[in-house]
Amino acid sequence: LPHPDGPAARCASPMAKGYLTYFESGVLGSEGGEVYAREALEINAGCSYWISARDRISCQMVVQAAEVGAAGGADGTAASKGETGGKEEDSDLAFILPQIIPMGTITRRAVENTWLTAANAKSNRVGSELKSMITAPPGYCFVGADVDSQELWIASLVGDASFKLHGGNALGFMTLEGTKAAGTDLHSRTAAILGISRNDAKVFNYGRIYGAGVKFAQTLLRRFNTSLSEAEAEGIAKELYKQTKGVKIRGRKGLRGGAGFWCGGTESLVFNGLEGFAQEERPRTPVLGAGITEALRKRYLGGGGGSGGGGGAYKKEGGASSYLTSRINWAIQSSGVDYLHLLIVSMEYLTRRYGIHARLALTVHDEIRYLAREGDKYRCAMALQVANVWTRALFSQQMGIQDLPQACAYFSAVDVDFVLRKEVDMSCVTPSHPEAIAPGESLGIWELLAKGREAVLDPGVRGADVDVPRPERFGFEERVPVMEGLGGADGEESGRAWLRAQIAGGRGEVDRIVREAGAKGAGSVSVSGSGSGGARGKQVEKKEGSEPQAKIRRQRGKEVASSGRDSSEKMRFLPGEPRSRMGFVDPAPFDEWGLVRSMNHPQRDVGGPKAWTMGLGLVDHGKGWAMPGKVGMSAGVGRH
Template sequence: MTSYWRNNRDRILGQMSIWFNRDEVPTGIYCDYKDCDYGAILPQVAVSGTLTRRAVEPTWMTASNAYEDRIGSELKGMIQAPPSYHFVGADVDSQELWIASVIGDASFSGIHGSTALGWMTLQGNKSAGTDMHSKTASLIGIGRDQAKVLNYGRIYGAGVNFAERLLMQFNRQLSSTEARSKSKSMYKMTKGERKYILNEEGRRLCEAFKDLSDRKYEAFSKNELRNLMDYHQIPSQHFMELIDKMVWDGGTESHMFNRLEEIAQGECPRTPILKCCISRSLVPSVVHNDVRFLVKSEDRYRAALALQITNLLTRAVCSYQLGMNDLPMSVAFFSCIDIDKVLRKEVTHNCLTPSNPHGLSGGYGIPLGEGLDVTQLLNRTKGSLEKDSTLPPATK
């Protein structure tokens, strides 16, 4: 129960907080209570702190969900918007997964969804159990949230050993042999198998070996290459002298990993969209894909629509930079824009914890927020960013 607070206490108490004098608070946002004070925390944010220009901040951007058995886990929900204001924002849907899959699609054919990973990302559905995380979970018999950890670990470069250790953490009854077998099965299905493209010398030798002569430009397995070397009586230590490059083959993510490795191993590695190089400011442990704006309550739906349009334009630029001039509807918009009075993880969470036993509604009188998709926002705003006098009045 105390683990979350123990791990975060010093960072929370060390925040830079500012309390306002009454004459410094803008007119119109005083609350009804005479003893109410107003203040703000100045988060120490590096606004473009990563390679992909995401913000870096170790406390508020990485705050966890509120759990009924974790003291202090309601942390994010304690930050409230002042009266007549709302927080409007969204958590980018599968950002890394989509970027990874669209790079693979662009490298393979230049068509969205042309690789197995790309198709699963565009068409997979969590409720139907057809998305990437659900598929991985069913393959190796773990929960979807656990599969999500494995999937992102793999995309960021973790190998079979990492997956094996993680599976044994998830299931204490699993032996190391079983965990190893499940890990290998998952990697074979997703990343594929390591194969080899021959160089000019290798292709010349291949032509003289009738079993492989018609495949000299294809990817070869290690066993096939050993057969080729045995035929020509070439010692095994000269294996790499016949290889032009190594590739992944036969997995749902093979094309994506091949392209990422091609970029990483180039003379001057640059990201394919922003064309920028690796920076020392890349700190994965404190990065997040969440964006929030504090807006006047009367403007909250227009701000949410503007955020949807921004996502559309951003994803369009990503596709264009990769040579694709269209964008699938399934990734064009945020699945949901959060409109809320506090900074909780989910607008439907009451943030009930041991240190907040009455929740946000009972303890602070804060109602649940709204989560609206693009269709609902178009209905609310009539598809316009202009002010509309028919909007419901601002709430305190």
């Protein structure tokens, strides 16, 4: 049976919901051509949403209007029938207070188990009209927008930062030029190439950007396109990754300090940039500089330089766990939270400055919804457009790009609606809600401008004096952008070599670029930084006499190793002497935790036969271990 999770997964019952697509496509069927199995699966799938959501809905925190002394509309005024979308004014007006955890994940995204996870209305799912049952109070409406391809744009901007130009890399150009309506955006093109739906293509593309491997892509292809065989899915996935992500180049000392990087793919610049963020000692988001949790910093993962498993997958690399894909995911999604925070702060300023009667109602990751008074709905929509321009401009500026194309500056549409739903034209007809809901209003920037005075943010109109924000009270100190702080200063030649290497056609071309860069360096080794904005490298000069000194150290190490000296004999490392050149014979495995525990108990064997007692003179000051200038250390531990 074609299991949705791949050929190695256990099938269990073919009557599970995951097999419905195979019955619909004709891959599976009932004996004798009957449709009983398909109908049973459709009934099961239709009821599954309500079964899982029923308890969460009944546990909502509801406040009746009578409990807070409200009457009629939220501002005490009644609304006409037309203002409430054709519905009679309800006498049992009530409010739901979502039980949201504002920063519930490591990416600082909000967490809530009903409204933030509610699916869109589907014609075959009972109860899926849930969100559209939330109606604005009389005299008010919902004004909001979805950020267009938010995470995709942020990822493409990381690649564009290498050239300091919007659309500088292939992904950035497609994000800038492509449109959903014309079917030329990345998700639409991917869907057409792979023969899957656009929503499925979004899952596929974001999985790639977040670092998922070929196996993940192969499984998704089989799930989304049931006509593909295992061999066909594997071939398509491998070729797609080769053309987009490129090939991994390792061990080129003249580039990125010898660390691996991607080259030859249309999205290699993006992946190198995201890995650069993830591999920083203290990763921060490129715009607001928000830090990652300490649990995912390199110092606690033992370096974590490899491509570890995502989503909590654990991979051993050099004796340390690496969560690289989780850190890449953090770099994009946490930047998305920065985007949302900037939008909210900008809207707070604009609504108070221009006296717009609106307040934040709900945010769902890349969606934002305001509850606005009917008379202010178009001004609120215009304020959202202005806030989006400010936010995108700040993102571009912090990435080192000093302009903003009009194509991505504004929301493609701001929705004005009287119910909560994904699109204003969704009828929200389901088995439990057979009546269609009247459409709302969707306005682009040109439609808003055509509204004239209704949408104007007039500087002469001010909010209440006590409520008008005064940002001039705060001083401004320009800070160095996170992008510029990655890796240090870089020379023009090293920067050019790093860019050329990323777009090279293969390993041979990369080697040629390294040789040319080395010849131009004339005695210095160019080391590219881990940043994404071009080659933020360092020039490491060879000190005079350093090579003979290194030979002496290596010779000394060989003498120690060949002298038969006991491995527990105390030795002293010379200042700055690299341990890897000491030439010690690797000792037997030992208990690392026992070693740490013995630091404060130098005379006591606390770890059994594998723990070596060491008198290092370390003192815990609450901020880490204080190391004396010269430390006696067992020679056998030198390599560790």
